[in-house]
Amino acid sequence: RLNTRVGVDVTLDGLKSEYDAVFVSVGAQSSSTMGVPGEDLEGVLPAVEFLRDAALGRPVKIGQKVAVVGGGNAAIDAARTALRLGAKEVHIVYRRLRSDMPADSAEIEAAIDEGIQVHYLTAPTRLIGVDGKVSQMECVRMRLGDFDKSGRRRPVPVDASRTIVDVDTVIPAIGQYVDTSFSEGTDKNAEALLTTKSGLVITDPDTMQTNVPGVFAGGDCVTGPWTVVGAIGAGRQAALAIDKFMGGVAWQHADAEIERELVGTPIEEQCKRCVMPEMPVSERSRNFKEVELGLTEDMAVAEAARCFQCDVCEP
Template structure:
């Protein structure tokens, strides 16, 4: 809980990019790191964990937005003794974790428990309080807050830009999910067409199936290989009856008396890879076709809603429609105002927002104390990492499969689909780790060293030391006889060894 206040949440929804670096994949499949973290998180009630905090300070901070960035910042500030008030525009806390992710992927009781961990530290969350409508940045400073952290997220859907998009029955994917996640229901119609290939499109499709739509289809302009949604989510959607049409793009919404009746699409082809390595979709002339639907849901991306920030003195914005702030300190152009999460990056992963909140908390404490906010925070680069060799004697072992709720039991409800490992499966999966890192940063050596001589974040320092003489004892590099294996069967015969 030192770095991650939302272990059960991230154990379910993290895109597990760390698994791409797992060296077990050189043998068979990467370790199920995310699923093992979920197993650990599910074995305890986080509200029962004692979180050590510094003595309470008189200064307070205002945080706008209760998504992962805002919650993380509030948690880290509380550990430093600085309490905060979070202002959330929606009726319930959680930001996109609450309104953007269906309960079949993130059960609400898991989210609620981990938010309660943060409020138990003294953090206050005020819901139904929107920036611009109910509060202003100037008003927050006038109320006595020493700093303001903007973590509004990216909740505004991007339009398709095609004729007929204003017809009744066309709604943004983020708006659809928000209503479903806050109320548990919404109108879906009989035939739902969804435009897009990301996780939002998949979440919309699986929610529409659960709400009783007779036919749900996704239309994506590239192939499955380019689809940004997670492969396991794509497979789950298909298993639940969602149909995916690849290499097609919408051209026009077909409406009758102002209500959507269908969608005209065109087939696409992919060009050769450009300088960035990506293949661009281009329409195939004369390949138009129509899709019948009574609800059309674009889910091609989101961006922050900047309407409450555009007139704020000192704030600036990028050409991508995001706020601008220092890359290290997250400080904006206005003193005392910081920004992070999707407001700064655009739609990104929750773990990135959690990390941004932690770094913002460090900056805010330094700002309140009058210290340099950037000093000593340069990223540590490990340009030449050293790992243990992958053991050749390690047998191939399949990755543990995640137990799932049977498809027949998913209809008409939002019960969690991925059920989690039991202890036996978890131990078996953890046993697949080949321990390839020389150091796992557990910091137990720091605790054990009575002389306090182990400093993990130590950086190189050049010093001039007066000496009387220099004795060179550089040692030597051992020779690997495997390169002459045809002469000495070093790897084949166990009794052929080196002198070392």
């Protein structure tokens, strides 16, 4: 059933009564907040919601000078999307160095090529509004201190470094979290899904089943924001687990271990990777057409010839 919101149009306990097994794969679909004054002003658009509305073709109102806060792929996507929606200036504000940005380096380069300005070692401290709409952003310069749990150096504010810049749209893109309100249901006696302190759904690592019998979960709602490949893999594992569950057979997942000794295989790069043809910056920054144009036939053949070991493809 498409266009059906779990927790609004249907409930989890309702689905449980209708189906023998339920797989929860709602993702980490809500934007984290910055926790600064003024974040509730008009013109502050959380990245996930902003990108979702733009992708669905819904009306998205942005100003001429946009500030995106964050350094991940969502921040880069939001910045490039804002540019394509008509913004004259787009600035990315990030509290660490470029080398610390979790975004793909190629995406960062593409954004810079399109004229998006990236401000490193900068963090917002306050949003200022006029008549309920954001008009300025107060920022502070940062320096890198000791290493934190993520293995990166912790940003520390620099004294007397506050500045105020004019903006008319701010897009926070500092992280995502799992909204599990859908699991509350209408039946007060229904068992709710157990989650971690950070809001991730807790599952059995082997069966992928939650604390609620017959309810399985996987993807970003279990791992936190990750990759499409990881989500697809979780779906495949869950399908196997649910199949066994429906048949009354206990199942435990085991990763296949593949060992291959590359004896005598040279690992030096013999030929360079083909450069993917791209749409010129002057053409692509104001539309949503594919930036990468695809390899030519000759380039595809050359890329195949670079394969490190393709014996698995032999008939």
